[in-house]
Amino acid sequence: MTNFIVPDLKITPRPGGYARGQDGFEHILRSALSLLVNHGSAALTLRRIATESGMNVGNLNYYFRSKEELIRELLNAVISSYEESFDEIIHEPGASAEARLENMVMLILEDITTKKTTRFFPELWAMANHDPFIHDRMSELYDRARVSLNELIAEINPELPSDQREILALFISGSMEGMTVFAGYQKPWVAQMPILKTLAKKSFVQLVKSLRAEDFTAS
Amino acid sequence: MTNFIVPDLKITPRPGGYARGQDGFEHILRSALSLLVNHGSAALTLRRIATESGMNVGNLNYYFRSKEELIRELLNAVISSYEESFDEIIHEPGASAEARLENMVMLILEDITTKKTTRFFPELWAMANHDPFIHDRMSELYDRARVSLNELIAEINPELPSDQREILALFISGSMEGMTVFAGYQKPWVAQMPILKTLAKKSFVQLVKSLRAEDFTAS
DNA sequence: TCCAATTTTAGTCAAGTGTCAAAATTAGGG
DNA sequence: CCCTAATTTTGACACTTGACTAAAATTGGA
Structure with a gap:
């Protein structure tokens, strides 16, 4: 639990x-x-x-x-808290990789609906564009999130080459962050967040499972 | 063209x-x-x-x-420009709905890599949280984007009920916006944007085509 | 009790804020 | 070319706010 x-x-x-x-x-x-x-x-x-x-x-x-x-x-205090949460989720004993991926998605989308995250992160994104320290610290946070996702993707779809797993992790992570502006705290679509979670889980899991190396070739 | x-x-x-x-x-x-x-x-x-x-x-x-x-x-000046671009893309004569959806994805992801968008939008997201005018004007912009996506989704997958099309449009729009922070101008993943575009197009088109009403039931 | 940890007081100094009235300059139709 | 309306400059008002500091006062607990 x-x-x-x-x-x-x-x-x-x-x-x-x-x-x-x-x-x-x-x-x-x-x-x-x-x-x-x-x-x-x-x-x-x-x-x-x-x-x-x-x-x-x-x-x-x-x-x-x-x-x-x-x-x-x-x-540091805000980011450390995330890093700890990520570690707990992806190392949950006895849970399948797919279940842990879904939990990771749940954690992030749930967090996005909190007032703190909905308001704080956009401020950080803006600040990061003009403050090197904030930029670097944010990069570290997102790197950590992607490393976690990456581990799970590797377990679920071991065929996928490492560099393609990384892009997939990026795509998933970025997709979720984007919801902040639309379905965050007091945003017009918060009420739909439960459905969005379902949609996200299904879409991401399906994507991770079904993707083949060839799919990364530009069309 | x-x-x-x-x-x-x-x-x-x-x-x-x-x-x-x-x-x-x-x-x-x-x-x-x-x-x-x-x-x-x-x-x-x-x-x-x-x-x-x-x-x-x-x-x-x-x-x-x-x-x-x-x-x-x-x-107003910035947003009007987007609204015009959206209209042009989704009403392109002689192009299939699927092709126009892909063009819309291309337009948005391409735009995200410009300096203006990478820097300006995060500022707006932050400002919108404390300035009602900016909040409302941004909502209008994103409403417009989703209405456009929605039209295309309806053409591609007419079976899908209207309210589920809206959520799907939201999910797609949000996913793309999220890339700003990671693959925008001078961001660590800009170089991978071409692959991300391919991935996004495939993933979204597949999602739109394959989704059934039942998929929106919470699991 | 006594010393280090914490808190208050009371500032310094500098830079910046949005707004405005009135004068000076310029553009371009007649 | 002239004259009026459009544009630009000048120079200020009135006020807030910024980060930071030294020294004195208070408090906690071994």
């Missing part, structure tokens, strides 16, 4: 310090996330983060040397 | 005025677009637009009563 919910943040405990410090650190990141989700990247200023977290501006500087460092930590 | 390039802007001529005025109007919008594409939404300030277009700040106010109006006009 897998859990299809990805926690908002996964924070690695910092060495030394009081428990209060640990809470403060996490509380700041949660406030920043909430700001980004509810008001967009323009609202992500130290002043507003301070207000949001009921703290003082100066205190942010105690936890994070700079705004950039704060954003880095936030991104 | 269809043209798979979507012009950046489609500007409806304003009544009265000199030719210079028409140029100025378009030039400002192009500068704003270029700024958004190259430096992100944070760079979209009246002063930077003025500098970019070699004009004076005050002159922007002559063309647009406010910054908001400028952004509205920009969005």
Whole structure:
């Protein structure tokens, strides 16, 4: 029995310090996330983060040397959580490769309907175009997702050459991400997400099973 | 023979005025677009637009009563161009429905690899989450795209009920949009776009042809 | 108790924001 | 060529906001 919910943040405990410090650190990141989700990247200023977290501006500087460092930590905390979830899903003991692929699809499409993901990821996509750090960290996340998909594809259709499996994983991963804009939180098509999940699972599994090396030749 | 390039802007001529005025109007919008594409939404300030277009700040106010109006006009110009392109493609005389569907897929995936689209759309997705006007105008664009797809699906697979055609159109449209982040301009997978196009065409056409009403029942 | 961890206070300094009125310049029909 | 309407420049207003810091105050817990 897998859990299809990805926690908002996964924070690695910092060495030394009081428990209060640990809470403060996490509380700041949660406030920043909430700001980004509810008001967009323009609202992500130290002043507003301070207000949001009921703290003082100066205190942010105690936890994070700079705004950039704060954003880095936030991104790390969000992404780490995904990486952990992916690992759990694809290594679920006793489940067939096909079932684990379906679970992966469920996890991602389910996650897409959360407010956090629907709002946060488009912000990240936009930011990644002009911020090298965000770009790199996002690439790592998606690489990891594709590696996971790739493993499952290899189990389901071992005939497929490695480079073609990679493109197939890309196609599947990209297809799912695209739903964010249409069937995410409070989007016009959220209500249809259950059907979309069914459609996606069937379509992807069929694609993985039926694809032959020749299908990748341009027509 | 269809043209798979979507012009950046489609500007409806304003009544009265000199030719210079028409140029100025378009030039400002192009500068704003270029700024958004190259430096992100944070760079979209009246002063930077003025500098970019070699004009004076005050002159922007002559063309647009406010910054908001400028952004509205920009969005209209970009979106109108897509709407026109969609109409041309799906009404191409003498082409089969399947061929027109493939052309639509080609148009969209080709467009995704342009710098304008790769950079501009993620900005819009992010903005749409906090700006009602952008949200509505984007919805109109995507509605239009899906209506086009829907017409073609109906021709190819007339058995499929209307509401299921709509979901299928959504799935196809969303799948393609998702590629922006991975195989757009200067993204790690651009080089594989030709293969992705082949894969997408085959996968979508097959999906449209083979789908039965029962496939939409949750499993 | 006492010291390190955390928080507040109170700023610095700089840069930028959208908008506007009025003057100067230019285009092009008559 | 002239004159008026279209366009452009000038120069400002009034105000917000940005990231960051040093030093003092408070708190936690071994």
